Amino acid sequence: MSSKRSLFEETVTQLDYSHCSLEQVPKEIFGFEKTLEELYLDANQIEELPKQLFNCQLLHRLSLPDNDLTVLPPAIANLINLRELDVSKNSIQEFPENIKNCKVLTIVEASVNPISKLPEGFTQLLSLTQLYLNDAFLEFLPASFGRLTKLQILELRENQLKMLPKSMHKLTQLERLDLGSNEFTEVPEVLEQLTGIKELWMDGNKLTMVPGMVGMLKQLTYLDVSKNNVELVDEQINGCENLQDLLLSNNALTQLPGSIGSLKKLTALKVDENQLVCLPDSIGGLSALDELDCSFNEIESLPAAIGQCVNLRTFAADHNFLSQLPPEMGCWKNATVLFLHSNKLESLPEEMGDMQKLKVVNLSDNKLKNLPYSFTKLNQMTAMWLSENQSKPLIPLQKEEDPETHKTVLTNYMFPQQSRAEEYVPNSDSESFNPTLWEEQRKQRAQVAFECDEDKDERETPPREGNLKRYPTPYPDELKNMVKTAQSVAHRLKEDESGDELAGERNHIGVQSVGVKVIETPCANGKALELESKTTVNSIQNSTPPEPRDVPDNQDPERVPLKTSDGPRAMVNHEDTLERIYFQYILL
Numbered sequence: 001m002s003s004k005r006s007l008f009e010e011t012v013t014q015l016d017y018s019h020c021s022l023e024q025v026p027k028e029i030f031g032f033e034k035t036l037e038e039l040y041l042d043a044n045q046i047e048e049l050p051k052q053l054f055n056c057q058l059l060h061r062l063s064l065p066d067n068d069l070t071v072l073p074p075a076i077a078n079l080i081n082l083r084e085l086d087v088s089k090n091s092i093q094e095f096p097e098n099i100k101n102c103k104v105l106t107i108v109e110a111s112v113n114p115i116s117k118l119p120e121g122f123t124q125l126l127s128l129t130q131l132y133l134n135d136a137f138l139e140f141l142p143a144s145f146g147r148l149t150k151l152q153i154l155e156l157r158e159n160q161l162k163m164l165p166k167s168m169h170k171l172t173q174l175e176r177l178d179l180g181s182n183e184f185t186e187v188p189e190v191l192e193q194l195t196g197i198k199e200l201w202m203d204g205n206k207l208t209m210v211p212g213m214v215g216m217l218k219q220l221t222y223l224d225v226s227k228n229n230v231e232l233v234d235e236q237i238n239g240c241e242n243l244q245d246l247l248l249s250n251n252a253l254t255q256l257p258g259s260i261g262s263l264k265k266l267t268a269l270k271v272d273e274n275q276l277v278c279l280p281d282s283i284g285g286l287s288a289l290d291e292l293d294c295s296f297n298e299i300e301s302l303p304a305a306i307g308q309c310v311n312l313r314t315f316a317a318d319h320n321f322l323s324q325l326p327p328e329m330g331c332w333k334n335a336t337v338l339f340l341h342s343n344k345l346e347s348l349p350e351e352m353g354d355m356q357k358l359k360v361v362n363l364s365d366n367k368l369k370n371l372p373y374s375f376t377k378l379n380q381m382t383a384m385w386l387s388e389n390q391s392k393p394l395i396p397l398q399k400e401e402d403p404e405t406h407k408t409v410l411t412n413y414m415f416p417q418q419s420r421a422e423e424y425v426p427n428s429d430s431e432s433f434n435p436t437l438w439e440e441q442r443k444q445r446a447q448v449a450f451e452c453d454e455d456k457d458e459r460e461t462p463p464r465e466g467n468l469k470r471y472p473t474p475y476p477d478e479l480k481n482m483v484k485t486a487q488s489v490a491h492r493l494k495e496d497e498s499g500d501e502l503a504g505e506r507n508h509i510g511v512q513s514v515g516v517k518v519i520e521t522p523c524a525n526g527k528a529l530e531l532e533s534k535t536t537v538n539s540i541q542n543s544t545p546p547e548p549r550d551v552p553d554n555q556d557p558e559r560v561p562l563k564t565s566d567g568p569r570a571m572v573n574h575e576d577t578l579e580r581i582y583f584q585y586i587l588l
Contacts, residue, residue: 011035018042018063025050034058042066054078065089065109077101088112088132100124111135111155123147134158134178146170157181157201169193180204180224192216203227203247210248215239226250226270238262249273249293261285272296272316284308295319295339307331318342318362330354341365341385353377364388369416370402370409386414 012032022044029039030052038061046067054075061084069090076082077098085102086109093114099105100121108125111134123144130153138159146167154171155178162183168190177197181204191197192213199222207228214223215236222245230251237243238259245268253274260269261282267290276297284305292309295318302317307328315332316339323344330351338361345366352358353374362385375397383393397410 014038014040016040017044020044022046024048025053027052029053030055032056037061039063049073049075051075057081060084060104062086072096072099074098080104083107085109095119095122097121103127106130108132118142118145120144126150129153131155141165141168143167149173152176154178164188164190166190172196175199175219177201187211187214189213195219198222200224208232210234210237212236212239218242221245221265223247233257233260235259241265244268246270256280256283258282264288267291269293279303279306281305287311290314292316302326302329304328310334313337315339325349325352327351333357336360338362348372350374356380359383361385364390364417366417370400370411371397371415373399373408373410375410386412386417390414 012035014037015029015032017026017029018040019042022041024046025041029036033052033056035058036056037058039056039059040063042063043066046064046069048069048071049064051073054073055078057078058081059079060081062079062082063084063086065086066089069087069092072087072092072095074096076085076096077100079102081104082102083104084107085105086107088109088111090113092110093116095110095115095118097119098121099119102125104127105125106127107130108128109130109132111132113136115133115136115138117138118141120142123142124147126147127150128148129150131148131151132153132155134155135158138156138161140161141156141164143165144167145165146169149170149172151171151174153176154174155176157178158181160183161179162185171194174194174197176199177191177194178199178201180201184202184205184207186207187202187210191200195217196219197217198219200217200220201222201224203224203226205228207225207230209230209232210225212234213236214220215234215238217240219242220240221242223240223243224245224247226247226249228251230248230253233248233253233256235257236259237257240263242265243263244265246263246266247268247270249270250273253271253276255276256271256279258280259282260266260280262285264285265288266286267288269286269289269291270293272293272295274297276294276299278299279294279302281303282305283303284307286309289309289312291314292312293314293316295316297320299317299320299322301322302325304326305328307326308331310331311334312332313334314337315335316337318339318341320343322340323346325340325345325348327349328351330349330353332355334357335355336357336359338355338358341362342365345363345368347368348363348371350372351374353372353376356377357380358378359380360383361381364385364387368386381394384395385393386395395412395414397412399408400411401407402409
């Protein structure tokens with residue numbers, strides 16, 4: 001029996017307990033401490049690691065992401081053969097100092113932990129090649145961080161870093177550096193010496209410029225500086241001769257450097273959400289460009305040289321001020337997607353019919369009168385959007401003669417287009433445009449309120465036309481006044497409920513503010529109330545009370561019969577009614 005168990009132990013080198021809802025490390029694991037090499041405990045609810053776990057001397061991969069760990073025990077130093085450690089998505093606040101004894105550790109994934117600093121011992125992990133510390137609380141790195149000379153991948157996204165230690169110039173093997181979503185105000189100078197970097201993320205910081213030193217990164221293929229405050233890209237950017245992806249989205253650029261055309265290997269250029277008024281003529285030098293996004297800018301025209309980007313497949317220029325397109329765009333023989341939504345286009349060049357691989361075009365919200373007849377050659381088209389309210393991707397077009405040019409064109413009921421900016425113009429020239437008023441009107445059009453039913457009978461009846469209504473949103477002061485008035489009325493009703501004379505007055509309270517009026521109606525049983533719905537919104541008022549009337553002795557003065565079309569069916573409680581009225585007002 002012992003020989004069989006020994007043989008079984010020799011064969012068990014990997015155990016996987018991921019997604020098992022475990023609250024502690026299974027004890028049966030410790031029976032394989034002499035052979036176990038890989039242990040996966042991902043996505044459980046483990047709060048602590050037992051000491052026995054660190055007797056697994058041969059363990060070289062320990063995976064513990066998405067648990068409830070708060071401490072990484074110092075006993076981890078016993079795992080002298082550990083190469084890969086994943087403790088991401090826990091609540092670990094620090095690494096133990098003696099983690100330095102894990103001398104063969106090459107990969108550490110500790111993202112999404114409240115780690116505020118790294119111990120000096122961590123910088124003695126001289127075999128480390130990949131370090132992931134995204135979404136932690138790091139404010140700085142140890143001055144000796146440069147000891148980690150074998151690092152190839154370093155991800156520090158979503159921390160509070162403002163600078164990098166000077167010793168990092170020793171990280172000559174570093175290829176990927178992610179510093180996105182930190183607090184850098186400038187590109188760290190130490191990066192100038194990291195000439196082996198291929199991918200650099202600095203998006204979501206507080207950069208104001210892309211300095212010329214970035215041009216020293218000759219091996220750089222990917223650069224992301226989007227979501228900053230960049231106003232200038234230095235001309236020396238052309239030094240990044242291997243750059244393939246350049247992301248400058250969501251900045252404050254008013255122009256691009258003329259040298260950008262020297263980036264012969266650039267395949268993706270994203271400059272959307274800036275303040276560009278034009279694109280440089282040198283953009284025609286981007287012969288390898290596959291994707292160009294210049295949406296949400298202030299561009300009024302495109303340079304003719306843009307037609308030289310013959311490998312372009314996706315072009316987006318939504319939300320600009322383009323009034324015409326250069327005919328040279330017809331040279332984009334490989335283009336498949338074209339976005340020109342929300343511009344001022346009045347016509348399109350005939351040459352666009354040569355873009356025969358075109359599949360998706362968005363031309364909505366422009367001023368087009370028709371389409372060129374050459375569009376009949378676009379046989380691969382699957383979607384052409386001419387309006388935001390278009391029901392189908394493709395709407396049939398018919399031939400017509402343009403009365404102005406006498407050319408054959410394509411048109412349908414969607415032409416001529418009317419841009420959204422012109423839908424709400426003043427009625428006359430003398431009426432000035434008030435942007436504040438226009439914005440308020442736009443918001444009011446978007447407000448929808450549903451009329452609330454007042455009693456069970458109305459809820460049981462089939463829905464009627466007019467249940468969908470629009471109301472302006474009440475101001476906070478109005479709501480406060482509404483509450484105070486409702487409370488005052490309820491308090492007075494409660495004080496007077498013992499008096500027969502004042503009970504009659506309570507039966508004649510008109511609440512106009514929320515569209516409900518209470519009126520007195522005679523019936524066979526004596527005095528009764530009938531609720532009549534209204535749609536006006538004013539203020540809560542007490543109508544003039546009628547002459548006091550007696551309430552029968554055998555009847556609760558606070559409850560009186562509710563009259564319906566078939567006679568009395570229910571009882572009304574004034575406080576409940578006021579409470580329901582108040583909540584109806586809030587809903588409206």
